[in-house]
Amino acid sequence: MQEALQLMIAAGASFIFLSLVFIPMEKVFPAKKEQKIMRKNWALDLCYFLGQYLLWNGLVLIALDYFGTWLDGYITVGFRQSIKSQPLWLQAIEVILLSDFLIYWGHRIQHKVEFLWRFHKVHHSAEHLDWLAAHREHPLDTIYTVGLINLPALLMGFHLEALAILVAFRGIWAIYIHSNVRLSLGPLKYLIGAPELHHWHHDIERDAGNYANISPLMDVIFGTYTCPSKEPERFGIKEDFPKNYVGQMVKPILPKQIWEKLIRKKSK
């Protein structure tokens, strides 16, 4: 009971904090001026926010913990020792670069392979981008993403506590790049990414580019970097997709035939 209460307090505190951080920015530097704070599907994204805090985060962490435990059985002590013998700063650089590399290709594959896209398109189904829409994510998509991004650290036995500041910054910046903000960061955008880049990733075209995680370095290297001077006209996906939370959660995990049967039954 107390744990449930703590979970709710944490979710509430996070919501208030994030509102304080991002809403003034969205009001003063809006990317889409006509977009209101309580825009269409705001409640749906709030469901995702609460779902993430109250339900899925625990599941994701447990899955990741077991994945790490399973990996441990395959990694030799010699390999871990050789990594540990390196200076900490070198280990940190290796972990960050490998994470960025893996998540770039992992993300690019999500847009190409139909099985992965069915989960990932939940995130892309958002037709309005802001800080709350960043939380629209299928939990299985989260497990895939978080698994990939943490894989180098898990393999190398690197404790990310040593990069606590960077980990925290990347976390909050990932939300910022979804916010309805257009504010030039100058050359800094090549290092830490910016909403103007990530908004183009959410363009209605499925292969619009900018697949990198936060820093666009990998996009520049692999030729998928794009940064037009204007905002995309439309966000979202071209495919037909449920408009409610339960539908968006269930559709990706069901075979197409079963889903269609369910829809037919419902419409009768």
Add this chain to the structure above:
Amino acid sequence: MRKLRILQTITIGTFMSLIGLFVAYRGGFLDSLIFRNANNLQTSPNGAPVTGTKTTQKDSVNITRISSSKSIVVVDKNQWPKADSVKKLRMSSSKSLILTERKWTAPLKNAENSRLSSSKSAIIFKPSDTAKRKN
């Protein structure tokens, strides 16, 4: 126009300060401020801490600050689980009885603090943050 400039400057300043505060909090730089009152209540007449749990937190935070010679090391190795204990934890988890054998909170807490979040969003405050303040 001037008013708008002032508003923009204040907004950017607030935004950067809040992000800076959050990062500092997550990095453990605000722990001494957050735990200061709780620790004061737990001191004996001669100023020494009375009970273990709270003082351990304060001591370990101080040790972290002193021992981290490099700027990026914000959590001292001593705070991490010892290699042996990690091994024990990991080995036991491969058994089928794992769920009944070990506490769920332990791996969750460790995982929460040592994992990169999703590339889309992150958990800002966790139940452990509220628990921390209550202790």
